[in-house]
Amino acid sequence: MISFSEALQLVLKHSVDLGEEKVLLNDSVGRVLAEKIYADRDFPPFDRATKDGIAINYKAIEKGLIDFPISDIAAAGNPQKELHNSEYCMEIMTGAVIPKNADTVIMYEHLSIAQGKVRVKETVKKGQNIHQKGGDEMKGATLLKDGVLLSAAEIGVLASVGKSEVLVKKLPKICVISTGDELVDVNEVPQPHQLRKSNTYTLKAILQGEKIIANRLHINDDKEITKKELLKALKRYDVLLLSGGVSKGKYDYLPEVFKEIEVKKIFHKIKQRPGKPFWFGNHESSQTTIFAFPGNPVSTFANYHIYFKPWINKSLGLPSVRISVILDETFNNTTDLTRFIQAKVQIASGKLVVSLIQANGSGDLTSLSKANGFVIFAPNTPYKKGEVVQVIATRRFFK
Amino acid sequence: MISFSEALQLVLKHSVDLGEEKVLLNDSVGRVLAEKIYADRDFPPFDRATKDGIAINYKAIEKGLIDFPISDIAAAGNPQKELHNSEYCMEIMTGAVIPKNADTVIMYEHLSIAQGKVRVKETVKKGQNIHQKGGDEMKGATLLKDGVLLSAAEIGVLASVGKSEVLVKKLPKICVISTGDELVDVNEVPQPHQLRKSNTYTLKAILQGEKIIANRLHINDDKEITKKELLKALKRYDVLLLSGGVSKGKYDYLPEVFKEIEVKKIFHKIKQRPGKPFWFGNHESSQTTIFAFPGNPVSTFANYHIYFKPWINKSLGLPSVRISVILDETFNNTTDLTRFIQAKVQIASGKLVVSLIQANGSGDLTSLSKANGFVIFAPNTPYKKGEVVQVIATRRFFK
Numbered sequence: 001m002i003s004f005s006e007a008l009q010l011v012l013k014h015s016v017d018l019g020e021e022k023v024l025l026n027d028s029v030g031r032v033l034a035e036k037i038y039a040d041r042d043f044p045p046f047d048r049a050t051k052d053g054i055a056i057n058y059k060a061i062e063k064g065l066i067d068f069p070i071s072d073i074a075a076a077g078n079p080q081k082e083l084h085n086s087e088y089c090m091e092i093m094t095g096a097v098i099p100k101n102a103d104t105v106i107m108y109e110h111l112s113i114a115q116g117k118v119r120v121k122e123t124v125k126k127g128q129n130i131h132q133k134g135g136d137e138m139k140g141a142t143l144l145k146d147g148v149l150l151s152a153a154e155i156g157v158l159a160s161v162g163k164s165e166v167l168v169k170k171l172p173k174i175c176v177i178s179t180g181d182e183l184v185d186v187n188e189v190p191q192p193h194q195l196r197k198s199n200t201y202t203l204k205a206i207l208q209g210e211k212i213i214a215n216r217l218h219i220n221d222d223k224e225i226t227k228k229e230l231l232k233a234l235k236r237y238d239v240l241l242l243s244g245g246v247s248k249g250k251y252d253y254l255p256e257v258f259k260e261i262e263v264k265k266i267f268h269k270i271k272q273r274p275g276k277p278f279w280f281g282n283h284e285s286s287q288t289t290i291f292a293f294p295g296n297p298v299s300t301f302a303n304y305h306i307y308f309k310p311w312i313n314k315s316l317g318l319p320s321v322r323i324s325v326i327l328d329e330t331f332n333n334t335t336d337l338t339r340f341i342q343a344k345v346q347i348a349s350g351k352l353v354v355s356l357i358q359a360n361g362s363g364d365l366t367s368l369s370k371a372n373g374f375v376i377f378a379p380n381t382p383y384k385k386g387e388v389v390q391v392i393a394t395r396r397f398f399k
Numbered sequence: 400m401i402s403f404s405e406a407l408q409l410v411l412k413h414s415v416d417l418g419e420e421k422v423l424l425n426d427s428v429g430r431v432l433a434e435k436i437y438a439d440r441d442f443p444p445f446d447r448a449t450k451d452g453i454a455i456n457y458k459a460i461e462k463g464l465i466d467f468p469i470s471d472i473a474a475a476g477n478p479q480k481e482l483h484n485s486e487y488c489m490e491i492m493t494g495a496v497i498p499k500n501a502d503t504v505i506m507y508e509h510l511s512i513a514q515g516k517v518r519v520k521e522t523v524k525k526g527q528n529i530h531q532k533g534g535d536e537m538k539g540a541t542l543l544k545d546g547v548l549l550s551a552a553e554i555g556v557l558a559s560v561g562k563s564e565v566l567v568k569k570l571p572k573i574c575v576i577s578t579g580d581e582l583v584d585v586n587e588v589p590q591p592h593q594l595r596k597s598n599t600y601t602l603k604a605i606l607q608g609e610k611i612i613a614n615r616l617h618i619n620d621d622k623e624i625t626k627k628e629l630l631k632a633l634k635r636y637d638v639l640l641l642s643g644g645v646s647k648g649k650y651d652y653l654p655e656v657f658k659e660i661e662v663k664k665i666f667h668k669i670k671q672r673p674g675k676p677f678w679f680g681n682h683e684s685s686q687t688t689i690f691a692f693p694g695n696p697v698s699t700f701a702n703y704h705i706y707f708k709p710w711i712n713k714s715l716g717l718p719s720v721r722i723s724v725i726l727d728e729t730f731n732n733t734t735d736l737t738r739f740i741q742a743k744v745q746i747a748s749g750k751l752v753v754s755l756i757q758a759n760g761s762g763d764l765t766s767l768s769k770a771n772g773f774v775i776f777a778p779n780t781p782y783k784k785g786e787v788v789q790v791i792a793t794r795r796f797f798k
Contacts, residue, residue, distance in 0.1 A: 025585060029604040043764050046591060052648040075620065075650055077580025079592045093648035095581050095694070097592045108647050136764050143765050151794045152608070153767035156601035156696055160594070160764055164586040181476025182494050186424060187563040192445060193478050193496045195559070202555035205428040209551070221476065248507050249451040249492035251474055295494070297555050326749035350725035350787045352749050365442050365535050365559055366542050368552035388749045395550045396795065 004306075004338035004376075007270045007280070011307045014266060014282055014289060015314035018170040018238065025158055028150050030211045031168035032316045037144035040161045042134035046080065047098040051129040053111060054089040054118055055102035058126040068118045074099055089118055098130055105129035147317045169316045172238035172289075174214040176203040177229075179245035179254070180295060181221045199243040199293075199300045206304060210312060214241075221251040231261055234286040241308065244295030246279040254292050255279060263290055271379065272338040275299040275306070298359065301368055302340050305392050322390040323373070325352040330385050333377040342371035345397050354391060372397055402778075403705075403737035406669045406679070410706045413665060413681055413688060414713035417569040417637065424557055427549050429610045430567035431715045436543040439560045441533035445479065446497040450506035450528040453488040453517055457503045457525040467517045473498055488517055497529055504528035546716045568715045571637035571688075573613040575602040576628075578644035578653070579694060580620045598642040598692075598699045605703060609711060613640075620650035630660055633685040640707065643694030645678040653691050654678060662689055670778065671737040674698040674705065697758065700767055701739050704791050721789040722772070724751040729784050732776040741770035744796050753790055771796055 002010075020034040049055065056068060068089035074081050076095030083090050083101040090099050098105070107129060110122035137143060143157050150158075150168070158166055178200045184190045185197060200216045207214045215237075219229050226245075233240055245254040246268070255268060258281060268279045278299075279292035291308055293300040310320040325345050333339050342357040354375055359367035373391040383389060401409075419433040448454065455467060467488035473480050475494030482489050482500040489498050497504070506528060509521035536542060542556050549557075549567070557565055577599045583589045584596060599615045606613045614636075618628050625644075632639055644653040645667070654667060657680060667678045677698075678691035690707055692699040709719040724744050732738050741756040753774055758766035772790040776782060 025600060026603065029607055039764075041589075045589070045594070052646055052651075073649065075580065076648075077582075077593065077620065079590065091649070093650060094646055095579065095594075144768065148768075151768075152601050152604035153700065153770070153793065155604040156597040156700070157765055157768055159585045159597035159600040162585055162588070162595055180494065181474065183476075186558045186561055189561070190440075190444070191478065194476065195444070195494075196561055198555040198558035201424060201558040202551050204425065205554040206551040208428055221474065247451055247493055249475075250472065250490070251492060252451075301552065301555070321746075323746055324749050347720075347722055347751065350723050350751050352746065352751065365438075366556055369543065369547075369550075369556055371552070394552065 001269045001271050002267055004270055004272050007267055007278070008307065008310065010266050011280060011311050012314050015311055016172075016238070016287065016289060018172055018315060020167050021170045022165045023168055025155065025164050025166055028158070028166040028168055029152060029155055031150050031166075031171075032318060033144060033146050033148045033150055033154070033166065034169050035167040036142055036146050037158060037161060037163065039137040039139050039141045039143055042139050043136040043160070044131050044133060047133050048131040049074075049092045049094055049096045049098060049105050049129060050131050051105055051107035052093050053091075053105055053107040053129070055083065055092040055099055055105050056089045057083060057086040057102055058104045058124070060086055061104070061120075061124050066120045068120070070116055070118060103127060103130075149318060171210070171212050172312070172315070173236065174207060174212055174239045174241060175217055175233050175237045176200045176207070176214050177217045177219060177233065177240060177242045179219050179221065179226070179242065181251070183218065198297055199295070202297065202301060203241055203243070203304065221245070221253065223253045223257060226253050226257050227261060230257060234261070234263070234283050234288045237288060240288060240290045240292075241304070242290070242292040243300045246277045246292045246294055258290070271336060272340065273335065274340065275303040276337070278303050278307070280307070298342070298364060298368060301394070302374055305374065305394050306340065322376075323352065323393055324388050325354040325375070325391045327375070327383055327385060327387045327389045328353050328355045330383060331356065331377060332382040333379060336379045338379055339377040340374040340392070341377060342367055343373055343375045343391060344371055345373055345391060345393070347397065352397075354389065368394070400668045400670050401666055403669055403671050406666055406677070407706065407709065409665050410679060410710050411713050414710055415571075415637070415686065415688060417571055417714060419566050420569045421564045421566055424554065424563050424565055427557070427565040427567055428551060428554055430549050430565075430570075431717060432543060432545050432547045432549055432553070432565065433568050434566040435541055435545050436557065436560060436562065438536040438538050438540045438542055441538050442535040442559070443530050443532060446532050447530040448473075448491045448493055448495045448497060448504050448528060449530050450504055451493050452491060452504055452506035452510060452528070454482065454491040454498055454501035454504050455488045456482060456485040456501055457523070459485055460503070460519075460523050465519045467519070469515055469517060502526060502529075548717060570609070570611050571711070571714070572635065573606060573611055573638045573640060574616055574632050574636045575599045575606070575613050576616045576618060576632070576639060576641045578618050578620065578625070578641060580650070582617065597696055598694070601696065601700060602640055602642070602703065620644070620652065622652045622656060625652050625656050626660060629656060633660070633662070633682050633687045636687060639687060639689045639691075640703070641689070641691040642699045645676045645691045645693055657689070670735060671739065672734065673739065674702040675736070677702050677706070679706070697741070697763060697767060700793070701773055704773065704793050705739065721775075722751065722792055723787050724753040724774075724790045726774070726782055726784060726786045726788045727752050727754045729782060730755065730776060731781040732778060735778045737778055738776040739773040739791070740776060741766055742772055742774045742790060743770055744772055744790055744792070746796065751796075753788065767793070
């Protein structure tokens with residue numbers, strides 16, 4: 001049996017390059033940018049008024065003028081105008097182009113206006129209240145690097161440079177597959193010996209956060225059906241996320257079916273709890289990666305975050321960051337397994353403090369909804385209160 | 400002009416109750432639960448094997464038996480079987496119902512099997528490897544409270560209890576509206592005096608994170624058109640998020656149009672930077688709430704997070720948490736305005752450390768894509784390095 005870090009290395013080593021695709025700007029949020037974004041013009045593209053008021057030629061101020069007749073109005077959206085007479089002013093609105101022969105803007109708050117004439121009441125500085133052409137970015141400057149995860153802030157940049165379509169990293173086509181004769185559908189009333197499916201719903205929901213719309217499939221504990229369904233799935237999908245069917249049970253057919261259909265085993269079983277019987281492999285001819293998680297909900301959920309999430313991040317070119325947090329209690333891992341303990345991280349005075357959640361074994365229904373991460377505890381290691389430990393986040397720490 | 404905290408109080412005071420709606424389980428992730436969720440049966444619903452191996456009656460062990468003929472196999476998904484002879488064992492798979500007359504499970508790793516007979520090689524504890532009926536939750540127990548933000552972990556719980564449809568808080572219908580004659584569409588080539596729209600794309604993208612699909616609209620600087628379009632929008636939407644048209648400019652028609660169409664002004668202008676000219680109001684007969692943000696991208700983005708986000712959280716019954724972080728530099732707010740400075744929060748050894756981002760005024764195109772939050776600085780207050788300050792997060796701190 002391999003260790004957690006060996007398993008993670010092997011999973012990351014088998015990350016894949018899924019290629020690129022163009023999507024509409026509106027659909028690009030949450031995706032990974034696959035092109036560099038350059039300024040297509042200077043930003044701002046012209047000397048731009050940053051206040052509402054008047055534009056003047058500063059020479060008039062140097063000459064001692066304080067009263068200015070109004071020659072015209074420059075509004076945002078007007079082509080550039082010209083201040084023909086330097087002893088006049090032009091009214092100007094925020095966002096408007098500074099007129100030719102003007103170089104300074106004085107805001108309304110510093111003016112009094114009567115009978116079409118303006119009086120300047122405050123000291124004026126040459127060039128004030130003008131956002132200069134190219135002051136933010138020069139044409140050709142790199143605005144966004146490829147590999148960036150696009151959030152709303154980047155969408156604004158993309159819009160500004162006219163990217164109505166954006167080149168992004170492709171996402172894998174994924175099928176989440178449950179196995180087990182005891183499982184019935186969510187809208188069915190289970191018999192006393194049956195349970196409703198939950199893992200495939202959970203996995204489909206987490207994948208929505210990756211912008212992946214996965215398909216769901218259920219396979220009963222029948223070797224021939226399992227074989228047939230998996231062969232079909234290999235052709236259609238880049239990734240299969242399975243739950244159940246990988247333990248020691250007589251009807252845990254997956255490992256032997258994988259062998260028969262030439263899915264290569266990269267490893268099976270890891271020195272960890274929960275999630276020990278995780279089976280990982282790939283199918284070279286169809287280029288499909290297979291994550292076969294043990295069937296209980298906490299094991300599936302943990303392994304998704306421990307292994308699949310770093311795998312998809314690496315496949316998309318994103319880093320996977322483990323978060324360091326301060327342990328709020330002692331914990332002694334007396335086993336030779338890496339332990340992933342459900343925990344709740346909270347923020348207090350600039351510190352991330354984590355407390356462990358008492359879960360009732362790996363079948364506990366509601367413990368996952370009380371946690372926001374798993375703390376990683378190395379084998380045979382005691383941990384003290386106040387020690388810095390690493391956590392794998394399973395949801396946002398705050399709304 | 401009112402202060403930031405007065406403005407925020409007024410915005411929160413005008414939160415609304417949008418009601419409830421049923422959605423499909425698959426569509427409920429990211430929504431706020433509007434019903435209590437109870438266990439519809441015991442969890443687990445039967446005494447359940449947690450290991451693959453054999454089920455026995457412990458009395459046989461007390462009698463000194465170590466060899467057991469196999470009577471049958473109990474698989475997951477089988478109705479309950481019975482161990483008719485207490486000196487026999489039944490093979491049993493993880494997830495299967497414990498047979499009648501059996502009370503203990505021994506895993507394969509502790510057995511040797513030859514010729515249909517099993518020999519027990521390790522000490523056995525009565526009742527071991529059984530997850531007892533109701534051991535996680537008793538029928539009728541509350542599994543999820545209403546008001547919970549549904550993440551993947553909760554989706555698993557909802558599936559387990561058969562909620563194929565879920566009652567959630569309704570989301571507001573929102574229109575994001577840009578104003579200004581200088582703006583052209585993203586797929587157009589702007590004239591030298593024009594800019595492409597970006598705010599409505601940014602706002603639509605952020606709202607996707609709230610599961611809200613907003614519509615976009617542009618209104619040119621024409622008073623009659625503005626009036627007509629706003630009257631239509633009031634009828635259709637619960638919230639209007641506008642950008643531009645609320646400053647002192649001659650063509651900043653919004654405040655006067657709002658007055659004419661009986662949208663009540665709750666406030667206009669706040670002692671803050673950026674985002675000072677924010678106009679907030681509501682229209683009682685149509686029950687529409689209006690956030691009219693100043694037009695520059697940083698002001699709109701900041702005010703969305705400062706005001707709209709707490710408003711929508713409160714309207715949905717969610718708390719708004721400000722995050723405390725440790726300031727990595729000195730900052731002296733010498734103005735009488737609350738300052739919101741773009742900043743980058745990073746995690747180091749269990750601490751959240753924030754450094755400020757030098758942005759080039761409120762029109763800076765790319766500064767928002769370098770930040771993950773705004774630090775709040777109170778008016779006329781000096782801040783020391785190492786001090787705990789509050790931050791408004793604008794994206795996840797980690798992927």
